[in-house]
Amino acid sequence: MSEYLTVALPKGRLGDKVYNLLERVGYDCREIREDGRKLVFENPAAGVRYLLVKPSDVAIYVEHGAADVGIVGKDILEENRPDVYELLDLGIGRCRMAVASRSDYREDTSRTLRVATKFENIAKQYYASLNRDIEIIRLNGSIELAPLLGLSDVIVDIVESGTTIRENNLKVFTEFMQISARFIANKSSFKFKNEVITRMADKLNGVIKV
Amino acid sequence: MRSDYQTLTAVERASLALRELYERLGYRKYRMGQFEEYSLYMDNKNFLSSERVISFTDLDGRLLALRPDVTLSIVRHASEQPHAAERLYYTESVYRPSAEGHAFKEISQMGIEVLGEIDRYAMTEVTLLAAQSLCAFGPKGLLELSDLRFAVGLFDALGLKDGLRVQALDALGQKNRPALETVARAAGLGTEDAAALCALVELYGPWQPTLERARALCRGETMAAAIEELASVCAAAAQGDNQLAIDLSLVGHTDYYNGLLLRGYLEGLPRAVLVGGRYDGILKKLGKAGGGIGFALDLSEISRLPEQKDDAALDLLVQYTEDADPAVVARAVAGAARQGLRVRALRQEEDPGERCWKDALLISGAGVQRGDGC
Numbered sequence: 001m002s003e004y005l006t007v008a009l010p011k012g013r014l015g016d017k018v019y020n021l022l023e024r025v026g027y028d029c030r031e032i033r034e035d036g037r038k039l040v041f042e043n044p045a046a047g048v049r050y051l052l053v054k055p056s057d058v059a060i061y062v063e064h065g066a067a068d069v070g071i072v073g074k075d076i077l078e079e080n081r082p083d084v085y086e087l088l089d090l091g092i093g094r095c096r097m098a099v100a101s102r103s104d105y106r107e108d109t110s111r112t113l114r115v116a117t118k119f120e121n122i123a124k125q126y127y128a129s130l131n132r133d134i135e136i137i138r139l140n141g142s143i144e145l146a147p148l149l150g151l152s153d154v155i156v157d158i159v160e161s162g163t164t165i166r167e168n169n170l171k172v173f174t175e176f177m178q179i180s181a182r183f184i185a186n187k188s189s190f191k192f193k194n195e196v197i198t199r200m201a202d203k204l205n206g207v208i209k210v
Numbered sequence: 211m212r213s214d215y216q217t218l219t220a221v222e223r224a225s226l227a228l229r230e231l232y233e234r235l236g237y238r239k240y241r242m243g244q245f246e247e248y249s250l251y252m253d254n255k256n257f258l259s260s261e262r263v264i265s266f267t268d269l270d271g272r273l274l275a276l277r278p279d280v281t282l283s284i285v286r287h288a289s290e291q292p293h294a295a296e297r298l299y300y301t302e303s304v305y306r307p308s309a310e311g312h313a314f315k316e317i318s319q320m321g322i323e324v325l326g327e328i329d330r331y332a333m334t335e336v337t338l339l340a341a342q343s344l345c346a347f348g349p350k351g352l353l354e355l356s357d358l359r360f361a362v363g364l365f366d367a368l369g370l371k372d373g374l375r376v377q378a379l380d381a382l383g384q385k386n387r388p389a390l391e392t393v394a395r396a397a398g399l400g401t402e403d404a405a406a407l408c409a410l411v412e413l414y415g416p417w418q419p420t421l422e423r424a425r426a427l428c429r430g431e432t433m434a435a436a437i438e439e440l441a442s443v444c445a446a447a448a449q450g451d452n453q454l455a456i457d458l459s460l461v462g463h464t465d466y467y468n469g470l471l472l473r474g475y476l477e478g479l480p481r482a483v484l485v486g487g488r489y490d491g492i493l494k495k496l497g498k499a500g501g502g503i504g505f506a507l508d509l510s511e512i513s514r515l516p517e518q519k520d521d522a523a524l525d526l527l528v529q530y531t532e533d534a535d536p537a538v539v540a541r542a543v544a545g546a547a548r549q550g551l552r553v554r555a556l557r558q559e560e561d562p563g564e565r566c567w568k569d570a571l572l573i574s575g576a577g578v579q580r581g582d583g584c
Contacts, residue, residue, distance in 0.1 A: 064480050065481075083481065086386040087386075185483065192475070192477045194415075
């Protein structure tokens with residue numbers, strides 16, 4: 001097994017916050033910030049190798065051992081339930097999972113509720129807890145369009161500032177899950193690279209504000 | 211010269227060595243029928259990791275299934291031994307749904323089961339065999355032990371109710387301290403009790419110091435008994451190359467197991483390759499006397515280990531021209547095979563691909579010429 005600790009990091013908006021956090025605890029990420037198409041970055045001084053992957057793929061890399069540890073949103077963990085250790089709540093990338101619809105929407109409880117979402121499992125689990133009969137409409141993006149075009153009654157999606165919701169004339173009706181970035185570890189790596197993983201977790205734990 | 215044994219994969223060689231080890235210790239091979247009655251799984255679905263089972267109607271109208279679990283079948287069919295423990299081993303396939311592939315997958319398993327009167331020695335023997343089984347596969351292995359009674363005993367002492375218990379078990383399995391803190395708040399636990407609950411995720415590491423730390427958390431006889439039993443088993447099983455550790459956040463399938471838990475890892479493989487423990491509840495449910503303990507090795511997962519073998523290499527490449535006598539070619543090939551060499555005959559113009567060879571022969575109508583290795 002590699003001497004490096006392989007860390008799967010998310011690209012995109014959450015990525016910038018994660019690189020800042022890692023740099024605060026001594027894991028240099030400057031190379032990642034430089035614009036380029038590289039997906040693998042090594043930091044020999046810190047003994048880490050970073051893999052830059054799609055946020056929704058971080059947990060897959062970690063579960064299958066391609067990465068020893070990773071940083072991923074709680075929404076992805078709840079949706080896919082990967083078999084990994086969830087060691088820390090990093091307190092960054094905070095947002096909420098919410099039910100939203102047109103601002104004039106009134107729920108008709110006599111009918112099956114049509115729910116558009118990319119978080120199929122989270123939506124099913126939430127409505128099962130309410131014993132509400134639903135029909136899932138699985139979308140991969142621009143979820144906000146669904147109630148505007150009558151494709152669905154409501155959407156279940158992530159809300160951060162609420163701007164996208166407001167700009168599309170939608171309204172949040174319920175927020176039911178707090179989301180933030182989590183530090184996760186592969187179960188086998190945690191056994192065989194325990195010292196380096198624990199060191200990284202301890203350093204991160206020293207600076208996070210939950 | 212290459213013997214037949216050397217042509218086996220590392221996993222096949224290790225499996226043979228383990229068969230020998232298990233048989234030397236008095237374990238009998240248990241060969242199951244290919245199918246099992248579907249009702250066995252429907253009546254006992256709490257013991258299964260998934261309710262999804264491949265079922266079909268046999269020609270006589272019986273509803274049968276491809277087994278998703280070996281232990282249930284063995285417990286159901288094995289004969290009871292009064293005042294004794296039956297020792298069995300198996301190599302079988304199980305069929306389980308794969309979450310990612312949205313399809314069933316066949317998993318090759320090898321394992322042992324001890325059924326009947328389970329004493330401290332039987333537990334030690336199974337633990338030793340689990341550790342030795344991991345060692346048989348080459349890379350660094352680690353056997354983790356836990357006892358479900360420790361976490362459950364603490365939940366009892368803290369008065370955790372059903373829903374919160376499920377959440378706490380879920381959080382423990384993920385070593386998720388923030389989630390345990392949420393459970394503690396929801397249960398209205400005081401500072402000391404909340405700290406005790408959250409400390410469970412930290413109780414892992416080398417067996418002696420970890421059990422010492424765990425002793426300080428014990429509340430009641432059940433938890434103390436679990437620690438005492440683990441200490442006794444570890445002391446006896448920590449020998450030779452065996453790498454043992456304790457992880458009391460390991461809780462496993464709580465309907466299936468009721469005491470000692472075993473998880474084995476091999477360096478280089480991402481998930482546990484050995485799963486086992488004490489499962490007295492299954493015997494009780496199936497109306498059998500005594501208890502049960504065992505483990506299963508996931509041979510399908512272990513076979514993913516990188517193998518250092520030169521199966522691309524030939525000892526002898528026999529090339530022949532169009533006018534070569536097939537009988538001469540056949541004699542050359544058969545002679546090399548008799549010597550235990552890996553040999554392949556190819557037409558001279560045929561591409562041997564990426565395969566390497568140590569020696570070569572060129573056979574033509576004019577006779578046999580020796581060639582060079584690649």
